[in-house]
Structures are given as structure tokens and as C-alpha cells.
Amino acid sequence: MKCPYCGKKSRVVDTRSAGEGVRRRRECQVCGRRFTTYEWIAPIRLVVVKTDGRREEFDRNKLLAGVSKACAKRPISIETIEDLVTGVEGKLYSRGEREVESRVIGEMVMEQLRQLDDVAYVRFASVYRRFADVERLAQEIEKLLERKRLEEKSK
Numbered sequence: 053m054k055c056p057y058c059g060k061k062s063r064v065v066d067t068r069s070a071g072e073g074v075r076r077r078r079e080c081q082v083c084g085r086r087f088t089t090y091e092w093i094a095p096i097r098l099v100v101v102k103t104d105g106r107r108e109e110f111d112r113n114k115l116l117a118g119v120s121k122a123c124a125k126r127p128i129s130i131e132t133i134e135d136l137v138t139g140v141e142g143k144l145y146s147r148g149e150r151e152v153e154s155r156v157i158g159e160m161v162m163e164q165l166r167q168l169d170d171v172a173y174v175r176f177a178s179v180y181r182r183f184a185d186v187e188r189l190a191q192e193i194e195k196l197l198e199r200k201r202l203e204e205k206s207k
């Protein structure tokens with residue numbers, strides 16, 4: 053599996069059972085960062101609570117479609133997108149709660165996209181946060197650029 057941080061190859065350093073699935077610790081062979089993946093044998097039913105309070109069953113394909121749309125025409129492989137969704141899915145199941153607010157899923161995806169691609173991040177954020185107007189979207193981009201500048205400085 054590819055490293056979610058740099059996209060290079062990773063190796064498994066630890067495998068153990070986790071409830072209904074298998075949890076693997078992986079280490080990137082290039083940047084050395086560690087991350088966790090989960091494989092589900094029989095995942096629990098996860099219910100998404102929408103902002104208006106309505107509930108619907110978590111649908112991986114729907115999330116995948118949303119992320120793919122944000123990544124359209126960007127230099128991001130399908131494998132990377134699938135890994136991102138799998139990572140978010142694993143985090144959701146590992147919370148051990150049956151219900152999750154759609155906002156929480158959105159924030160998780162945004163955190164990942166932010167590290168991956170600025171354009172995809174802003175596209176996804178604009179849908180998930182439902183920016184009231186273009187001004188707020190512009191502010192979000194400003195904040196993003198500022199954060200990038202600070203990150204560059206601290207390197």
C-alpha cells in the first residue's frame with residue numbers, strides 16, 4: 053500500500069486483530085512515517101448523521117465519488133484516492149461508535165486532501181462546508197496559503 057503522506061511504498065511492521073477486522077501498522081520505506089490500515093471482515097453498520105439530523109447508512113462508494121469529483125483532472129491516482137477513503141473508513145470504524153456526523157467525515161477527508169492537493173482540498177471544502185459565498189471561499193484559500201507558508205518556514 054502507498055504511503056498516505058508521500059505516495060511511496062510502505063511495509064507492514066505489525067499485524068493484529070481488531071474487533072471484526074485486521075489492523076496493520078505500516079511504515080513508509082521512503083519518508084519513514086507510520087500509519088495504520090484496517091481490513092474489515094464484517095464491518096459494523098455505520099450510520100451517518102447529516103446536518104439536518106437525518107440518518108443514512110455509511111456508503112463507501114458515495115464518499116469515493118465525492119473525493120474523486122474533488123480530485124478530477126488533478127495529478128492524483130485512483131489508488132491514492134482509494135487509499136484516502138480506506139484510511140478515513142478505518143478511522144470511522146475504529147472510533148467504535150455506530151453513528152458519525154457527516155461533518156466529522158468531511159473534516160477527516162479535508163485533512164487528508166489538504167496534504168495532497170490544494171485544488172482538490174478547496175473543491176471538497178466548498179462542497180462540504182457549503183460556503184455561503186465566494187468571499188468565504190477566498191478566505192479559506194488565504195488561510196490555506198498562509199498555513200503553507202508557515203509550514204515551509206518551519207521546515
Ligand SMILES: [Zn+2]
Nearest residue numbers: 055058080083
Ligand atoms: Zn512516505
